Amino acid sequence: MIVNFKIRNILSIRSEQCLSFEPTSDTFKTEEYCYEVKENVKLLKIGIIYGANASGKSNILGALAFFRKLMVEGVSDKTEELDFEPFLLDDVSRNEKSSLEMSFYLNKERYNLKIEFDKKRIYSEVLSFYPGTQPAVLYDRQYNAEEDKSDVIFGGKLELGKEDKVTIIGNSINNRTVLAAFGMSNVATSRLNIVYDYFKKDIANVLHPKTLLSSYTKKHLDKDKNGKLKRFLIKFLKASDFNIENLEIKEEEITITPEMLKMLQVIPGSEEVKNDVLKKGTITNSELVFVHKTNDGEFSLSEGYESEGTMRFMGLGVLLEQLLLQGRTIPIDEVESSLHYELLSYFIKLFLLNSKKASQLILSTHDLNLLDEDFIRRDIIWFTEKDDDNGETKLVRLSSLGLHKNLSPYNAYRQGKLVKLPFLGSLFLDIEEEE
Known part of the structure; x- marks a missing residue:
């Protein structure tokens, strides 16, 4: 399960933004909302991202999809550019490195994976885990500018043979991650199998609103x-x-x-x-x-006579079964697409009440009705908004905004007290007719 996911200099995100699944001290419906990944360590099962159009909420999910792709697919050869864009609304960021970092739990142990890169190469990639209170490095990859290649150092806890390490290093070309290189290498089983399988099998691709299910x-x-x-x-x-x-x-x-x-x-x-x-x-x-x-x-x-809502809701049912029985992380962009609000609410409640596995839902939505529900915890709600000065996306957690527990998040949001709402201007347009 994801502890937190950090993004810097990708698409509309310039300065580092962090999506966290660590619960606050709020004790409201802890059993329904949290899963114990380790004794006395609980993580939230769900995160819901709100934001105006073009505020960057889809870019949060897109960055997660790109991170997964880097770890399991890699590139075809060393000439291929990495498929992303940095922040382009200034003259500095487009020439700076970008970074992604994720902390997550697998088999009751915490892992941390951080990568720094640009479109041409990976500059650093470090995977560590916590066998105790202190982290142990599984591998540390750094770019060697003089020789134009990657230097990879493996930690002792990885327990891989010398020949296997050489094979992985040989496949770790400048624009391919070590984990993706491991995935294409014929080497012995190690802790890398656990991490690779997590990204390959347990984190799903983003479900977009127009995806046919x-x-x-x-x-x-x-x-x-x-x-x-x-x-x-x-x-x-x-x-x-x-x-x-x-x-x-x-x-x-x-x-x-x-x-x-x-x-x-x-x-x-x-x-x-x-x-x-x-x-x-x-x-x-x-x-x-x-x-x-x-x-x-x-x-x-036949399916051609069924509504889009019926077909999409049935597809969500397939995903729900995976969440309940397999333990997966599934991101869904604009989850309310083609759905009546009551169906959306029912879907979320079914997941929260019945999930007994290490599953997580990451949703973006425009449907404000959830903010008016009494079953919603405030630490699962996030807002994206664009900075007026430079146009970058900021990610803000509802529980950090100091809203009194007796005040409605729905009303506060509609009144612009939580984040800035889009200014829509006058309803009257000055249109000059041409003869």
């Missing part, structure tokens, strides 16, 4: 051999007041037409897969079919 749902239902996910989704949808009694995946073999052949040849993808499809001569089309129960009986509808 039907394919994602079908993929997971295809793997659902014992029907456990299907039963969960049906209960989830029925409990959410959808009159859905059952769901199935219907598959149909479609013969490839000349028009489809032309499209298949130009779309990106594996040539091997394309050749297999062409050899087969057909494409398998699958769609979800929902069985609705009414007073007049049961009726089947």
Whole structure:
């Protein structure tokens, strides 16, 4: 689970901003909101980020996605630039290094991973953990400017053989992280496996508001051999007041037409897969079919007849099952997209009340109704706002703003007492008509 995540000089974020999941001294609903990662150490299960359009809330989630990508995917070769932009609204930041840092718990032990970089190379990367009160370095990577290469020193606690260390170092080119280099190296098992698996498997990619979840749902239902996910989704949808009694995946073999052949040849993808499809001569089309129960009986509808809200909420149900059973960190941008507020509230409550794993939800939203709920802890709410002087994003925690416990965060936010709201100007526009 993430303890905190620090970002500096990426996109709209210039000075270091920190998103923390360490709870305050507030004892409100601690059992529901916190998970004990170690004896007497608890972390928050959820963080919710509010902000006006273009205030930078999506950039917080984007920085997390970029950090994950650096750790598990890396680059194809040493000429490839890192896929990000520094802060561009001054003449200094674009030429400075950027940094990302995360503290997190795995198997009751705390880890810390920090990286410093620009678009061309990684300057430093340090991974440490805490076997006791003092940190132990697992590896320390520094850029050697004279030789234009990375020097990597491994700590004794890593317990890797000399040949394995040489292999990892050889793959740690200037623009690839040591952890990504480890992921592509044939080396013995070590503590790096735990950390790599965390970033690879336990931290999900950001779910964006326009992401279609039907394919994602079908993929997971295809793997659902014992029907456990299907039963969960049906209960989830029925409990959410959808009159859905059952769901199935219907598959149909479609013969490839000349028009489809032309499209298949130009779309990106594996040539091997394309050749297999062409050899087969057909494409398998699958769609979800929902069985609705009414007073007049049961009726089947294909997914094309379902609302965007139904399809998105079902996709969130797949993610919810992962959160409850597997222990994952899932970031969702504009979580309220296509959802009625009551469904959003229900989704969050289900997660908080039923999660017994080391899972975390990181949400951005425009829906202010959550600020008016009596079940919301103030240390899970964050605001992004743009600095008037230089346009950089500032991340502020609601619990740090000194709002009295008897005052409504909703009202205070609407009145501009917490963070600055967008100034929308006059409703009257001076429009000159042209003849």
